Structures are given as C-alpha cells and as structure tokens.
Amino acid sequence: MNQANELPIDQDVAQPSPELVRQALQSVVSSAAFQASPRLQQFLTYVVEETLAGRGAQIRGKAIAVEVYGRSIDGTGGRNLVRVEARRLRRLLQEFYEDQWNGEGVRIFVDSGGYKPRFSLDSTSGMRNSDALGKHPRLTQLLPFGLVCVVLIAGIGFWFAQNNEAVSPATRSTEQAERAALGEQSLTRLQAANLADQARGMFFPVFDVKRQQIALGMFQHATELDPALSDGYAGSAQVLATLAMLSPDKARREDLFSQAAEMSGKALDLSPTDAWANGANGWVLATQYKPVEALKYARLSVELAPKDGHILDLVGITAIMANAPDLAAEVSDPERLRAGSGRFGARNIWGVSQLMLGNYEKVVEAFKGAPAAGAPVSAPSLLFQAVAHDQLGHSEEAQRLVMEMRKTWPEFPSEFLAGRIFHNDDATRQAILDTLSRY
Incomplete structure (x- = not known):
C-alpha cells in the first residue's frame, strides 16, 4: 500500500x-x-x-x-x-x-x-x-x-451490527482475558493485535480492491509492531491472495501469490494451532486452485474456532472456491451462532452456496435482505441475484439487476471473475456467463 x-x-x-x-x-x-x-x-x-x-x-x-x-x-x-x-x-x-x-x-x-x-x-x-x-x-x-x-476493565464487547446478534457474556469474558494476557506480555503486541482485529473487519466486500489495499497496509503495520504475532501475517496472506485472484495480469498475480504463501507460512510457523493462520492458508491454497489441500486447512480452522465470525467467513469463501457448497452452507447458515467484530459476509456466502446447490429461491431471499441487514453489497451480489432470477424464469428482474450492476460498477470484470471464482464449478460458471450474455 x-x-x-x-x-x-x-x-x-x-x-x-x-x-x-x-x-x-x-x-x-x-x-x-x-x-x-x-x-x-x-x-x-x-x-x-x-x-x-x-x-x-x-x-x-x-x-x-x-x-x-x-x-x-x-x-x-x-x-x-x-x-x-x-x-x-x-x-x-x-x-x-x-x-x-x-x-x-x-x-x-x-x-x-x-x-x-x-x-x-x-x-x-x-x-x-x-x-x-x-x-x-x-x-x-x-x-x-x-x-x-479502560476497555478491558469496563467489559465492552464487540457488537455484531451486521447480523443483529449480541456477543454472549462468556465470549466477552474470553476476549477480554485474551487482550489482558497480551497486555501483560507486551503492550506492543496488544496494539498489533488490536490493529489486526480492526483490519480483518474490512475483508468484505472481497472484490473491493481499494478496501483490500487499506486492510493490507494495516496488517503490514501490525507485523512491524510485533513480528512475532501471527495475526498480521495471516491477515496479509488472506489479502494478498485476494488481490492475486482479482489481478488480470499473470505476472502480477504470481508475485502476489508468492507473497501470500510466504505470509501464510510465517503465520503457521509462529502459531500452527491458530485458527486464523490455518484459515488464511486454506484461502491462499483455494485461490491457487488447490481444493483438496485448501479444504483440509479450512475444516481444521473451523474445528479450532467454531464460532469466530471471521474464520467462518474465510472458510465459507474457501469452500466456494474449492467447489464445496455444502461446507460453505454449513459455516454460513443464518442460524449459526457467530462471535467477533467486523463486517460479516455470512449472508452473501449463504446466498452463493445456495446458488451452487441450485436453491434459487433461497438465493433471492438471501441477497434481497442483505442491505437491510448491513451485509456487504457489491457487483457480485447483484450478479448472483440476476442468475437466480434467470433460472427461475424472472427475465425482467434478471435484466434489471444486470443493468444496475453495469451502471453502478461499470469496470467490474464479471466474466473474468466468474472464471476465477468458479474455476472448479462448471455448472455455476456457465449459468453466470449465460445470464451475462442473455442480458
């Protein structure tokens, strides 16, 4: 950055x-x-x-x-x-x-x-x-x-503004204890951990390059503050892999992938049992089209932190890239309890998982309620809704959504990213390309 x-x-x-x-x-x-x-x-x-x-x-x-x-x-x-x-x-x-x-x-x-x-x-x-x-x-x-x-003593938890869920007292106590332990060990480490936690709340919308670059700068600053803390490296890895996936330039993409792999390797070396380190590594592998290895790390990260909202989101998008819609649906289930701060993308991940599974009515329901729930809204949100409406025979609504997407995000490379995201899912990729071509 x-x-x-x-x-x-x-x-x-x-x-x-x-x-x-x-x-x-x-x-x-x-x-x-x-x-x-x-x-x-x-x-x-x-x-x-x-x-x-x-x-x-x-x-x-x-x-x-x-x-x-x-x-x-x-x-x-x-x-x-x-x-x-x-x-x-x-x-x-x-x-x-x-x-x-x-x-x-x-x-x-x-x-x-x-x-x-x-x-x-x-x-x-x-x-x-x-x-x-x-x-x-x-x-x-x-x-x-x-x-x-003051924050630690007062017991202020993080609010789940996007999902209208409250953090349980037990979760708040755990978070405070973790922060207090960091503070006792190193004030610098506490500051680095806080900075990384703020940055990971900026992960969505995933396709927003400028937003990703801002988050990357914050993660890099966290590693400068404390090179021995894995959080900054895990965050850098997930952003670098995302930027690589979004890059149309092959040489640039390979360079970013190399940096992402280096960062995820450092995160795992520092903290091999950390959920974020494992989840970030799974995402890096998924964007490199290594689905079997990616899912291994993704599932492990869920076992390590089954209620962490960011981990669940990271696993969800990893599962989408790896063509594992059942896992994506499991971790993004609207009824699933999730904890932590930031901007969760669970509703959108749930919608994409239902698109891959062919449950088009659920796709429309998921994305239609996203803005009111504070979930990220982006070009893919409109595109996936359009595909679902097209599959349901709602041609006028599908056309309206495609036109709105083109007008609001005229530079969004829909066809390119359809190929990147659904590289392992021919049926969903073709449905998207057909919708784009038809309207």
Whole structure:
C-alpha cells in the first residue's frame, strides 16, 4: 500500500508523522464508545488511511457509502446515511477528546462540511514526543495503553451490527482475558493485535480492491509492531491472495501469490494451532486452485474456532472456491451462532452456496435482505441475484439487476471473475456467463 506523507495540516503547525497519526487513530478506535460502533471504527480508519495515502482530497460521501457501508452509489440513500454517521462520528470524537484524552500527541478532527480528516499536534508536545521517541522508540507504543485498559476493565464487547446478534457474556469474558494476557506480555503486541482485529473487519466486500489495499497496509503495520504475532501475517496472506485472484495480469498475480504463501507460512510457523493462520492458508491454497489441500486447512480452522465470525467467513469463501457448497452452507447458515467484530459476509456466502446447490429461491431471499441487514453489497451480489432470477424464469428482474450492476460498477470484470471464482464449478460458471450474455 502506498503511504504518502500528504497530511492536511497547516504549514505553520508541527506536522505529525503517519506513525503518530496511526497511534492517535488506534487510541480513538480502542475507546469504549468506538468499540461499541464497529462501523464508525471502519469509517474513521478509512478516511484516515485514505488521507495518509495521499488521497484525502478524493474522499467523498458516495465513496464512503460504498467502501464502508456497502451501499449502491445510485440515489441519495447511501450518502444520506454517511452524513448521519459523520455527525455521530464527530460527536464521539468530541466526547473522546473531552473525556478521555490527556492532551498529548495528535488529535484527529473530521470537520463539518466534509469527510477529510485534519490532524493537530501541539508543537510543545510534539517536541516532547520527538525527543522521547528518539531515545526510546518503544514509547511510541504506550499511548493507547490507558484507553485499552479502560476497555478491558469496563467489559465492552464487540457488537455484531451486521447480523443483529449480541456477543454472549462468556465470549466477552474470553476476549477480554485474551487482550489482558497480551497486555501483560507486551503492550506492543496488544496494539498489533488490536490493529489486526480492526483490519480483518474490512475483508468484505472481497472484490473491493481499494478496501483490500487499506486492510493490507494495516496488517503490514501490525507485523512491524510485533513480528512475532501471527495475526498480521495471516491477515496479509488472506489479502494478498485476494488481490492475486482479482489481478488480470499473470505476472502480477504470481508475485502476489508468492507473497501470500510466504505470509501464510510465517503465520503457521509462529502459531500452527491458530485458527486464523490455518484459515488464511486454506484461502491462499483455494485461490491457487488447490481444493483438496485448501479444504483440509479450512475444516481444521473451523474445528479450532467454531464460532469466530471471521474464520467462518474465510472458510465459507474457501469452500466456494474449492467447489464445496455444502461446507460453505454449513459455516454460513443464518442460524449459526457467530462471535467477533467486523463486517460479516455470512449472508452473501449463504446466498452463493445456495446458488451452487441450485436453491434459487433461497438465493433471492438471501441477497434481497442483505442491505437491510448491513451485509456487504457489491457487483457480485447483484450478479448472483440476476442468475437466480434467470433460472427461475424472472427475465425482467434478471435484466434489471444486470443493468444496475453495469451502471453502478461499470469496470467490474464479471466474466473474468466468474472464471476465477468458479474455476472448479462448471455448472455455476456457465449459468453466470449465460445470464451475462442473455442480458
């Protein structure tokens, strides 16, 4: 990920480095209020990372609606939602800085009238930070500690906004215990684990290249903070494999696959019994068209973490790539209990599994309710619905969905990705190509 140093700060004010900005971001999103609002975590992370990458001037409401909330860019509904959420974001930021900030380091503003963040650094505190960091680089990792402890002590769990499910008290206790154990072992490791956890919540929509690149940058930063923690490597592996699958350039694809295999290998070496390390390796193998090996690691990861929402999603898309729709349906079953934070893609995975199994009415039901449930919405969502309607004989609706997909995502390579995703499933691949050709 290209991380340019363009920062929206007046020239006469001390300019914080990207590292200090990311520390400030970590402090904010680790606070109790933001932990209870995963979407606002993603909103703030998205606009900050876009700005650090030099794309702050291009941040628009419709981009946030698509990138963060998975909404179609047609109409005003998505942008109205972003405006409402931006007001919530500004309010939570103000409350955080008034109630919990110690006045040190970088302060993040999202001013009214736009979404591009502004970063403020007191020159005095900046010099103090600079002097201290020059002597003790590890001190850069201490800033979020107080807020993380507040989160741990207060017992704030992660909300399942996308599935309207609450985390059980037992799950919250386990998550807190794990975070507390990390904090006792290493503050740097705790920060790296938190960052990786936030990034994995950005995995969906899978086909959004820009979103994947942002997540990759966060995973890479996690490995820089703690090279001995497997989470950053597992996350990097899953994103690199995804980018490889989406790349039409063969040389580029092979390079990304090589990097993905290296990252998944490191994750497994560091933590061979970790569910995420095994699940990421399964996904890497699936995107390389090695279905038997992929399913072995996928099934093992489910055994290791049978309720982890991200693991279940990772296994679900692995099963789709490996032409194992029964496994995909099992792990994405709407009735299955899942835990964790982030943006789950279970509803969409369930819909694709039913498409592969020929249950077209269930496909329509799954994808029709996705936006209302907060599930990711993307070009494939519309395409799979169109195929199901076509198979059911609903020609007008199939045509409408294909036209909407072409209008909203004109650059989406439908035929190419149909061949990549359903490489091992001739029947589903042909049904998609026939629908695209017919309409």
